Amino acid sequence: MDRLEAYKIDLKALQGNEMALSLVADNEFFAAVQGPEIEQGAVNVDVLVKEAGDSFMVDFQFEGEVQVICDRCLEPMMIPVSGDSCTRVKFGEEYDDDGEVIVVPEKEGILDLSWLVYEQIALQIPIRHVHPEGECSAEMQKALSSHGASDSQGGADEGTSEQSDRIDPRWEALKKLISTNN
Ligand SMILES: [Zn+2]
Known part of the structure; x- marks a missing residue:
């Protein structure tokens, strides 16, 4: 079964009524959405879809936690992540989510909320996210800093002219050896 099936809303089935949904954006959800920022999480999402004139209002609230890389x-x-979103959706010819209003093809009448929900959750992630002081992996930090040290050594090796000067006398000796052997 499509892991994102629960996020597909049949707007035609509403027929003037409203629809409330309780969804869970879990590890399977994040794996299926394949967004770049979040791979795992557990977020409760409450959705309310209402018909409003010639369009639909889609409200949702979410609260939970997601896994990011320190x-x-x-x-x-x-x-932790929490927030809410309110989006207007209307029927049209072709799917379009670039503007303020999401356009859903009237023939199909299906609104897929999965990416909208993912984006709103991802927006809640702070630009810089680190473990609280002292809770970082000591092993990883050690590995990372020794990697950094070997990097700077590599940088020092770039002074190749000095090295070739040192190598030159050996070449001279080698040349002498070769000429003597001949
Ligand atoms: Zn950390």
Whole structure:
């Protein structure tokens, strides 16, 4: 079964009524959506869809936590997320979500909320996210800093002219050897 099936709303079935849904954006949801920022999480999403004249209002609220990668130690960490969103949806010829109003093809009448929900959750992630002080993985930090040290050594090696000067006398000796052997 399509993991995102629950996020597809049949707007034609509303017929003037409103529809309330309680969804859970879990690990399977994030795996199916394949967004770049979040791979795992557990977020409760309450959706309310109402018909309003010639369009629909889609409200949802969410609360939970998602797993992101710590900027300092690169180990996974959980951060809390919560927020709400209100979007207007109307029927049209072709699907379009670039504007303020999402256009859903009238022939199909299906609104797929999965990406909308994902985006709103991803917006709640702070730009910089690190473990609380002292809770970073010591092992990873050690590995990362020793990696950094070997990097700077590599940088020092770039002074190749000095090295070739040192190598030159050996070449001279080798040349002498070769000429003597001949
Ligand atoms: Zn960390």
